[in-house]
Amino acid sequence: MSTFALSRRQMLATAGAGIAGAVAARVAGPDAAFAEAPAKAAVLVNPPAFYNFKHGDVQVTLVSDGVLGLGDGRKLIKEATTEELTQRLEAAFLPADNMVLQQNIPVLKIGGKTIIVDTGTGSSTMFGDTTGRLPANLKAAGIDPASIDLIALSHCHPDHCGGMIDAGGKLVFPNAQVSVNESDFKFWTDEAQLSGEIKPFIEFARARLLPYKDKMTFHKGGQEIAPGLQAIDAPGHTVGHTMFMVTSSAKPLAITVDCAHHHILFVEKPKIEFGYDTDSKQAVATRLKVWDMLATDRIPFITYHFPWPGLGNLAKAGDAYRYYQTPVSL
Ligand SMILES: [Zn+2]
Structure with a gap:
C-alpha cells in the first residue's frame, strides 16, 4: 500500500x-x-524523582539527589587510553567529554526500621547546582526526614555525607542514628589531614559527621546493621567503603554504592582505575569480587551513580561484564 x-x-x-x-x-x-x-x-528543572518497588517484604524507594557533572570524565580514569575510553563511550551513544553521574539514594523500610543509604551532596555547590535535590524529592515521595531511623553511610565523601546537615548546620535527620565504618570516619575527620589537597574534603566531612557523633555506631563487614541489612567491606574507593546487602528476602538485593562509577566503563573494563579512589588498585580488586558475585549468583543491585534509578543486573560477557538496567514498572 x-x-x-x-x-x-x-x-x-x-x-x-x-x-x-x-x-x-x-x-x-x-x-x-x-x-x-x-x-x-x-x-x-526536572520534576521530583523517586521510584518505589518491593523486594520481598522490603519497601524500597530510590530518591534522586540530582546529577553530578564531572566534565571530561576520561581525565579521571587510569589504566585505559583516552582513545579507548572515547571509543567505548561513543559506542554507547554517550558524549566522550561530558560525564554525568546520578545520585540514586535508597530508602528502605526493613525490619520495622526506615533506613537511608547515604544522603547526597546537601546544600554544597562543590559539584555545581544540579545536586542537593534529596530534601525536595523525599518530600515528593512522602518520606519525612524525621522518620528516618538510621543513616547507613557507605563512606564519607561529599556526595554521600553532604546531606546530613542543612545550610544552617541543623541535622536534616534529627531522629537518625548513623552507622559508618570506623576507619573511614577516622580518615575523613582526621585533624592531622587538615592541609594540602585533601583539606576541603576533611573540613566538609567534619562539618557533617561530627554533629552526629553521639548518635554514631561503627559497623564491620558481615555485621547486620539492622534486621535484614548486612554491611559488607568493599574497600578501595575509600579506606572503609562499605556496600550493603538486603538479606531478609529469599533473594538478596545488593547496594554496591561506589564500587563503580559508570555503567559502561567500569562494567566493560572492570580493571580501569578511578581518580577519586583512595587506593585504586584495591578498588579494582574489590570490584572484581563484587561483579563476580553479582553475575554468578544473579543478584539484582542498586548503584549510586549509574543511570537513574540505578537498579539492574550484571551478566558475564567474555572476560568482562554487561549491565542490564531493570525497566521501571508501575
Ligand atoms: Zn560517590
Missing part, C-alpha cells in the same frame, strides 16, 4: 513542519508568561 510508504525525507519534512508549527503557536499564543519569563526560568 503506497499510502504508507512514506520516505525518510518525507517523514523529516512532516516532523519539521510540526515542530515549526508548535513553536509558532507558543510564541504567538496565549502563553505570554512563558514567552516573557526571565532568562533564568528558561532553564527547565
Whole structure:
C-alpha cells in the first residue's frame, strides 16, 4: 500500500513542519508568561524523582539527589587510553567529554526500621547546582526526614555525607542514628589531614559527621546493621567503603554504592582505575569480587551513580561484564 510508504525525507519534512508549527503557536499564543519569563526560568528543572518497588517484604524507594557533572570524565580514569575510553563511550551513544553521574539514594523500610543509604551532596555547590535535590524529592515521595531511623553511610565523601546537615548546620535527620565504618570516619575527620589537597574534603566531612557523633555506631563487614541489612567491606574507593546487602528476602538485593562509577566503563573494563579512589588498585580488586558475585549468583543491585534509578543486573560477557538496567514498572 503506497499510502504508507512514506520516505525518510518525507517523514523529516512532516516532523519539521510540526515542530515549526508548535513553536509558532507558543510564541504567538496565549502563553505570554512563558514567552516573557526571565532568562533564568528558561532553564527547565526536572520534576521530583523517586521510584518505589518491593523486594520481598522490603519497601524500597530510590530518591534522586540530582546529577553530578564531572566534565571530561576520561581525565579521571587510569589504566585505559583516552582513545579507548572515547571509543567505548561513543559506542554507547554517550558524549566522550561530558560525564554525568546520578545520585540514586535508597530508602528502605526493613525490619520495622526506615533506613537511608547515604544522603547526597546537601546544600554544597562543590559539584555545581544540579545536586542537593534529596530534601525536595523525599518530600515528593512522602518520606519525612524525621522518620528516618538510621543513616547507613557507605563512606564519607561529599556526595554521600553532604546531606546530613542543612545550610544552617541543623541535622536534616534529627531522629537518625548513623552507622559508618570506623576507619573511614577516622580518615575523613582526621585533624592531622587538615592541609594540602585533601583539606576541603576533611573540613566538609567534619562539618557533617561530627554533629552526629553521639548518635554514631561503627559497623564491620558481615555485621547486620539492622534486621535484614548486612554491611559488607568493599574497600578501595575509600579506606572503609562499605556496600550493603538486603538479606531478609529469599533473594538478596545488593547496594554496591561506589564500587563503580559508570555503567559502561567500569562494567566493560572492570580493571580501569578511578581518580577519586583512595587506593585504586584495591578498588579494582574489590570490584572484581563484587561483579563476580553479582553475575554468578544473579543478584539484582542498586548503584549510586549509574543511570537513574540505578537498579539492574550484571551478566558475564567474555572476560568482562554487561549491565542490564531493570525497566521501571508501575
Ligand atoms: Zn560517590
